[in-house]
Amino acid sequence: MLWILAGTDAVRAQHGAVAGRVTSSTGDPLPGANVVLLGTTYGDAAALDGTYRIGTAPVGSYRIQASSLGFATEIRQIDVAANETILVDFVLEPIEIESREIVVTTTRHTADAGDIPASVSVLTAEDLVVRNVLSLDDALQYVPGVQLTGNEVNIRGSSGFSYNTGSRILLLVDGMPMLSPDAERIPFDLIPVHQIERIEVLKGPGSALYGGGALGGIIHILTKTYPAKPETFVEAYGGAYQPAHHAVWRRQWEASKKPRPLGGIAINHARPLSPNTGLWANLTYRYDASHLNMNSSRSLQGFSKFTWRTSPDSHVNILAGVNRKTRDTFIYWNGARDALNPGSTNLGSSISSSGTSDNRTQHVSLMPAYTNALSTSTLFQAKARLFGIFIQPLDDEKKPRPLSKGTIGFRYGGEVQLDYEPAPGRYIVAGVSGDANFTNSSFSGADAPRSQPEIAAFTQWEEEIGRIKITGGLRFDTYRIRQGQTLRKLSPRASATISMGPSWTVRLAYGEGFRAPSVLERFVESSDHLPIVSNPDLKPETSRSYEIGVRGQPLFGGAPLFTIDAALFLSQYREIIEPKFTPEERAFRFTNFTRARIAGGELELRAHILPGRASLHAGYTYLDAQDLETEESLAFRSAHLLKTGATLTVGPLESGVDLRLASAPERVDSDFARFIADAELSSPIQVMDVRIGSSWRGIRATLHIRNALNYHYLSRPALLGSTRHAFLQISTRM
Amino acid sequence: MFRRTLLLPCSAALLPGVLFLAVFLAACDQGFVPPEDPLTGTLIVDIAYENYPETWPPTEEIYELLFVALRFVPKDTADFLQLNRLIFSERLQFHVERQTVTLNSVRTGVYPYSGVAHKYGPDLFAWRPIGLVEEGGGIFVISPGETTRVSVSADFLDPPPFPPPEIEIQ
Numbered sequence: 001m002l003w004i005l006a007g008t009d010a011v012r013a014q015h016g017a018v019a020g021r022v023t024s025s026t027g028d029p030l031p032g033a034n035v036v037l038l039g040t041t042y043g044d045a046a047a048l049d050g051t052y053r054i055g056t057a058p059v060g061s062y063r064i065q066a067s068s069l070g071f072a073t074e075i076r077q078i079d080v081a082a083n084e085t086i087l088v089d090f091v092l093e094p095i096e097i098e099s100r101e102i103v104v105t106t107t108r109h110t111a112d113a114g115d116i117p118a119s120v121s122v123l124t125a126e127d128l129v130v131r132n133v134l135s136l137d138d139a140l141q142y143v144p145g146v147q148l149t150g151n152e153v154n155i156r157g158s159s160g161f162s163y164n165t166g167s168r169i170l171l172l173v174d175g176m177p178m179l180s181p182d183a184e185r186i187p188f189d190l191i192p193v194h195q196i197e198r199i200e201v202l203k204g205p206g207s208a209l210y211g212g213g214a215l216g217g218i219i220h221i222l223t224k225t226y227p228a229k230p231e232t233f234v235e236a237y238g239g240a241y242q243p244a245h246h247a248v249w250r251r252q253w254e255a256s257k258k259p260r261p262l263g264g265i266a267i268n269h270a271r272p273l274s275p276n277t278g279l280w281a282n283l284t285y286r287y288d289a290s291h292l293n294m295n296s297s298r299s300l301q302g303f304s305k306f307t308w309r310t311s312p313d314s315h316v317n318i319l320a321g322v323n324r325k326t327r328d329t330f331i332y333w334n335g336a337r338d339a340l341n342p343g344s345t346n347l348g349s350s351i352s353s354s355g356t357s358d359n360r361t362q363h364v365s366l367m368p369a370y371t372n373a374l375s376t377s378t379l380f381q382a383k384a385r386l387f388g389i390f391i392q393p394l395d396d397e398k399k400p401r402p403l404s405k406g407t408i409g410f411r412y413g414g415e416v417q418l419d420y421e422p423a424p425g426r427y428i429v430a431g432v433s434g435d436a437n438f439t440n441s442s443f444s445g446a447d448a449p450r451s452q453p454e455i456a457a458f459t460q461w462e463e464e465i466g467r468i469k470i471t472g473g474l475r476f477d478t479y480r481i482r483q484g485q486t487l488r489k490l491s492p493r494a495s496a497t498i499s500m501g502p503s504w505t506v507r508l509a510y511g512e513g514f515r516a517p518s519v520l521e522r523f524v525e526s527s528d529h530l531p532i533v534s535n536p537d538l539k540p541e542t543s544r545s546y547e548i549g550v551r552g553q554p555l556f557g558g559a560p561l562f563t564i565d566a567a568l569f570l571s572q573y574r575e576i577i578e579p580k581f582t583p584e585e586r587a588f589r590f591t592n593f594t595r596a597r598i599a600g601g602e603l604e605l606r607a608h609i610l611p612g613r614a615s616l617h618a619g620y621t622y623l624d625a626q627d628l629e630t631e632e633s634l635a636f637r638s639a640h641l642l643k644t645g646a647t648l649t650v651g652p653l654e655s656g657v658d659l660r661l662a663s664a665p666e667r668v669d670s671d672f673a674r675f676i677a678d679a680e681l682s683s684p685i686q687v688m689d690v691r692i693g694s695s696w697r698g699i700r701a702t703l704h705i706r707n708a709l710n711y712h713y714l715s716r717p718a719l720l721g722s723t724r725h726a727f728l729q730i731s732t733r734m
Numbered sequence: 735m736f737r738r739t740l741l742l743p744c745s746a747a748l749l750p751g752v753l754f755l756a757v758f759l760a761a762c763d764q765g766f767v768p769p770e771d772p773l774t775g776t777l778i779v780d781i782a783y784e785n786y787p788e789t790w791p792p793t794e795e796i797y798e799l800l801f802v803a804l805r806f807v808p809k810d811t812a813d814f815l816q817l818n819r820l821i822f823s824e825r826l827q828f829h830v831e832r833q834t835v836t837l838n839s840v841r842t843g844v845y846p847y848s849g850v851a852h853k854y855g856p857d858l859f860a861w862r863p864i865g866l867v868e869e870g871g872g873i874f875v876i877s878p879g880e881t882t883r884v885s886v887s888a889d890f891l892d893p894p895p896f897p898p899p900e901i902e903i904q
Contacts, residue, residue, distance in 0.1 A: 248768045335818065337768045677818035683766040712765035
């Protein structure tokens with residue numbers, strides 16, 4: 001530490017500054033435009049008049065980048081001299097061609113997407129708004145290589161379907177891990193979509209950076225900051241699911257003969273409160289009658305982010321939110337001929353359980369973060385998090401039962417991180433984190449521990465040698481899984497990117513991941529829906545992944561017209577936890593059983609055919625997922641996955657189409673079919689969403705038709721995916 | 735001729751739209767379809783209890799009594815929970831020497847393992863067979879629209895072995 005401080009003082013004496021103005025080609029200032037020194041933490045957002053200033057940049061050569069939504073990103077080479085201010089003005093072209101993406105997930109700091117040593121897909125705020133994405137799981141449907149099996153996220157086949165217990169994907173919000181304290185599920189509704197700046201999806205293990213849970217990949221949500229002037233955004237939408245198509249289904253459920261409504265309203269307000277403070281706040285209400293009987297939901301969500309710039313070099317962000325959702329959850333159908341109604345399992349002559357679960361769920365979250373540039377080469381960050389979840393089952397009259405009949409859980413912790421850049425091209429990150437949780441659930445046995453605290457230390461080193469950038473990382477995690485028993489895991493990672501000219505980069509990556517089983521997975525005891533018994537001796541799942549990829553953004557007339565990314569990957573999984581039916585116990589039990597290998601390839605293309613008028617994106621993923629113990633295909637994985645879409649603007653009309661195709665899973669788990677009729681069935685997925693809209697006097701109206709072909713598919717065993725539904729979305733920004 | 739020149743540009747403009755609409759409509763409502771109405775037949779079962787009434791247990795020891803026909807050979811009592819692969823009767827009469835039950839709308843197919851199932855305890859899986867269909871090697875077939883008649887000889891004191899030995903299905 002002394003060495004770091006000594007180095008800091010030495011560098012502090014040699015710094016310069018960069019300042020200038022960002023305007024459009026018409027001369028208008030671009031407030032909010034981001035100006036960053038690539039590969040560093042230094043940057044600024046342009047003020048109302050378009051001016052920016054990076055006050056303390058260390059001496060050296062940099063690539064400086066200016067970007068603003070709707071404008072081509074510009075990158076220049078500059079040299080910062082001691083005690084001098086360089087003036088760099090940017091004039092950005094208002095063309096909707098592919099701009100360079102910025103990614104933070106893979107390195108824990110800002111990096112050009114072309115230089116990152118991993119496969120990352122990015123969904124921008126614009127991507128979310130034009131599709132009227134309603135929640136995080138809705139957004140992920142559009143990401144290549146990502147498949148949702150029911151409501152479980154599956155990145156490159158990492159997850160399959162584990163009956164909602166334990167996610168193999170880690171969710172981060174502004175760099176902070178977010179997992180539900182009850183069963184480590186991803187809380188899809190936590191962050192309002194309108195406040196998301198972008199979503200980065202890292203494909204492959206990320207435990208060396210972020211710890212347990214990042215076994216198969218990471219979903220990173222980056223939230224917006226407050227704008228330079230007050231802004232209010234209001235959006236309302238309403239529509240319906242069309243009546244059921246098949247007569248046999250309509251006969252079984254009278255309500256399916258009529259349209260089933262859905263709708264919602266969201267209000268966002270963002271403003272500066274003083275020269276140094278600002279906030280955004282969001283209130284959202286949604287209702288969805290669903291295409292399935294006893295699957296309706298209504299939710300009310302409030303979320304806010306407060307920012308205080310405590311000094312020119314430091315700021316505090318506080319994210320806080322509450323979310324209440326009341327819903328019936330359709331768990332499994334009553335057979336393929338009665339697919340719209342929940343089924344029931346008759347476990348004997350006197351006991352039966354329904355394939356639906358009615359709950360009221362409330363989430364609370366609080367995430368303060370403090371960032372301080374200690375010197376020109378050192379950045380300090382301290383973050384804390386608190387999540388709470390309260391699940392109350394509903395009785396027959398839809399009244400909530402006491403919390404003792406449901407689940408109450410808290411997860412709380414924090415981390416500190418130090419970024420140090422001793423010289424241009426060398427970047428070091430180190431930090432420690434600690435988390436604890438408390439869970440009390442009617443689903444866990446009486447002797448179950450209520451907590452599973454964890455602490456970790458991590459470090460990462462980057463070195464740029466000519467055209468090659470090498471990255472190495474190591475993280476040590478320790479969990480206390482019960483009194484006197486701890487679990488320790490060391491997760492290394494190594495990667496290299498090789499620049500093959502200004503437009504092409506080759507990457508090689510190796511990483512390891514792990515996931516400790518949750519308290520609920522180890523200690524669940526229930527016969528509410530299916531008989532499940534505990535397994536306290538569950539071991540952590542581990543993964544090991546290798547990848548080679550190439551990313552290109554070739555220039556045509558000085559501007560990048562398309563981005564292409566190709567990757568070959570091989571992932572090995574051990575001790576995968578899945579529920580298996582054990583005849584000797586006559587119940588399901590979470591068991592470590594699979595040694596698996598997933599090999600495959602992925603090709604992603606984003607192109608603007610007619611800049612500003614027509615664009616195209618496509619991503620194809622091939623998976624060969626093998627269970628090495630049984631030599632069968634892994635269950636619930638599709639071998640072929642294609643996500644593609646296009647936008648076209650003709651005059652005042654903006655239109656778009658998205659198509660996602662997935663082959664039927666090579667295999668489905670037959671244990672489920674012991675209890676549920678026709679649960680051994682599966683189907684391919686061929687879903688097309690279309691939209692057409694226009695703007696008039698600041699009001700934007702868009703008609704969306706989801707699953708426009710009304711293709712019937714199973715999103716997981718015994719669960720029919722959404723049928724065709726249409727809605728009108730109207731929004732205005734003031 | 736005059737009319738034709740007026741219509742040609744209009745038709746040319748409409749054609750792609752009409753073609754697109756036709757393709758679109760033809761592509762709708764595909765994918766997973768509910769299975770056809772299963773073909774069914776009728777099953778009549780004649781059940782006789784050996785050494786009536788001595789072998790019958792007290793009523794409180796009979797938690798359930800059903801005739802069950804499986805479309806597979808079970809390996810464990812848990813297999814009785816594969817409800818979509820078996821059929822079962824209403825509760826059978828207690829303390830009778832013989833009973834005939836009729837099951838309508840029985841799905842067609844081969845039933846290699848069938849008999850009277852006795853639930854002897856409160857445990858969900860406390861089931862045992864007390865008599866099996868034995869004629870034809872215990873295998874019978876339900877044919878569409880036809881009636882099949884089988885018989886079972888049941889004995890609470892001398893139940894058949896369970897799980898059953900391997901049965902070779904011809």
